[in-house]
Amino acid sequence: xxxxxxxxxxxxxxxxxxxxxxxxxxxxxxxxxxxxxxxxxxxxxxxxxxxxxxxxxxxxxxxxxxxxxxxxxxxxxxxxxxxxxxxxxxxxxxxxxxxxxxxxxxxxxxxxxxxxxxxxxxxxxxxxxxxxxxxxxxxxxxxxxxxxxxxxxxxxxxxxxxxxxxxxxxxxxxxxxxxxxxxxxxxxxxxxxxxxxxxxxxxxxxxxxxxxxxxxxxxxxxxxxxxxxxxxxxxxxxxxxxxxxxxxxxxxxxxxxxxxxxxxxxxxxxxxxxxxxxxxx
DNA sequence: TACGGCGCTCGTCATACACT
DNA sequence: AGTGTATGACGAGCGCCGTA
Numbered sequence: 001x002x003x004x005x006x007x008x009x010x011x012x013x014x015x016x017x018x019x020x021x022x023x024x025x026x027x028x029x030x031x032x033x034x035x036x037x038x039x040x041x042x043x044x045x046x047x048x049x050x051x052x053x054x055x056x057x058x059x060x061x062x063x064x065x066x067x068x069x070x071x072x073x074x075x076x077x078x079x080x081x082x083x084x085x086x087x088x089x090x091x092x093x094x095x096x097x098x099x100x101x102x103x104x105x106x107x108x109x110x111x112x113x114x115x116x117x118x119x120x121x122x123x124x125x126x127x128x129x130x131x132x133x134x135x136x137x138x139x140x141x142x143x144x145x146x147x148x149x150x151x152x153x154x155x156x157x158x159x160x161x162x163x164x165x166x167x168x169x170x171x172x173x174x175x176x177x178x179x180x181x182x183x184x185x186x187x188x189x190x191x192x193x194x195x196x197x198x199x200x201x202x203x204x205x206x207x208x209x210x211x212x213x214x215x216x217x218x219x220x221x222x223x224x225x226x227x228x229x230x231x232x233x234x235x236x237x238x239x240x241x242x243x244x245x246x247x248x249x250x251x252x253x254x255x256x257x258x259x260x261x262x263x264x265x266x267x268x269x270x271x272x273x274x275x276x277x278x279x280x281x
Numbered sequence: 282t283a284c285g286g287c288g289c290t291c292g293t294c295a296t297a298c299a300c301t
Numbered sequence: 302a303g304t305g306t307a308t309g310a311c312g313a314g315c316g317c318c319g320t321a
Binding site for chain 1: 305306307308309
């Protein structure tokens with residue numbers, strides 16, 4: 001299967017003015033040329049053309065193409081070089097919830113209560129640093145979840161974790177028996193506090209549906225759902241664009257390889273013609 | 282230096298598709 | 302049928318570059 005053989009990425013086709021549609025046409029054209037020299041691949045290539053003529057779903061296309069060959073990484077699966085723990089991660093629990101603060105920092109709440117922070121420069125949740133909260137634990141199933149963070153009036157960053165606790169950025173790392181402060185290296189410190197204080201502006205608190213009363217809460221719930229949907233779609237769009245880039249790169253590499261193959265086959269054909277054509281002497 | 286064109290990235294919306 | 306996800310389309314913002 002060509003995908004296994006030619007899963008190489010050389011140049012960025014977008015810089016060369018190819019749209020993904022152009023590339024697909026070009027690949028299809030070259031594939032047809034390729035098939036004329038190899039009749040055994042007709043069925044496979046027909047399948048490929050069928051796939052490419054569908055609405056492009058990069059994950060589906062690549063996964064279908066790679067499904068024939070075990071060991072070929074599928075999009076969506078973590079490759080070894082991408083999925084391995086990046087340097088700087090000291091502890092990596094599987095996060096159950098990922099939040100983004102108003103400054104772009106990612107906060108992952110892992111099972112067991114570990115809070116992991118990553119700086120906005122890192123991609124996704126790479127570069128997460130683990131902070132294990134001693135007084136954290138698995139939230140009760142009915143606990144309200146708040147997915148958003150906001151800048152408090154005092155400039156401190158606040159976000160909320162399952163279990164109705166508030167995590168407040170604390171640059172001074174003041175210690176108080178009522179809460180805990182943690183700091184790792186140059187990471188800012190955070191405190192876990194009981195949510196006694198009023199919510200900062202811009203923070204929408206989620207509540208269980210049964211506790212909603214009145215149009216105000218309903219509106220807040222609708223706003224929260226919309227914000228959550230937008231946030232998820234934002235992340236989905238990023239991931240989709242990343243996959244599309246990867247897909248286009250690999251299409252381009254396939255074009256390059258098939259062009260070389262095509263050239264070789266044409267040369268071979270010319271050689272055979274020279275050998276077997278009747279001499280007119 | 283100001284301005285316009287161009288390309289790129291990102292967020293959002295609409296919608297097709299998959300899953301339950 | 303309802304819900305979540307993936308992706309095309311669109312517009313805004315930004316940086317770069319050439320030109321007057």
